[in-house]
Amino acid sequence: MVSEVIEDMLKRMQSHPGVIGSVIINKEGQVIKSTLDNTTSLQYASLATRVCDSSVDALRNIDPTNDLTFLRVRSKKT
Template sequence: MAQEVEETMKRIQSHKGIVGTIVVNSEGVPIKTTLDNTTTVQYAGLISSLADKARSVVRDLDPSNDLTFLRIRSKKHEIMVAPDKEFILIVVQNPTD
């Protein structure tokens, strides 16, 4: 499993414009990252909290539904979030690339 995660992160990281990737557990604690520690902790905490809120909204609208992907675009970055049962994959990229 760990090897599969490593290969996936390397494949994602090889794409043009990718700033970094983070895998966090269900509590928002970073497990793997390609970013520096300060940036990782900031993104992990804030994005996992946002993903929880987004998942809650989706379930409030339809209890049989679930959040599968979340994309946030700002002037500086685009953040793609793929939540799973136990982990959340966060990918940060430059939006112009």
């Protein structure tokens, strides 16, 4: 059931104009699910992990009890 929910969510995201792909990673930066090739997925996972770590640090500086649970990245180019 959870797998179906994740698959539906990925399909909805992929249907938005301009979306090239989706990568789901865990806290350790490991790719769990991706619609991209393996090399690209690993590259994005590495970059996303650094962004998440920086975001968590910034968030905790504001409020130590807060935690980052979801991050969406969007750009003007794609």
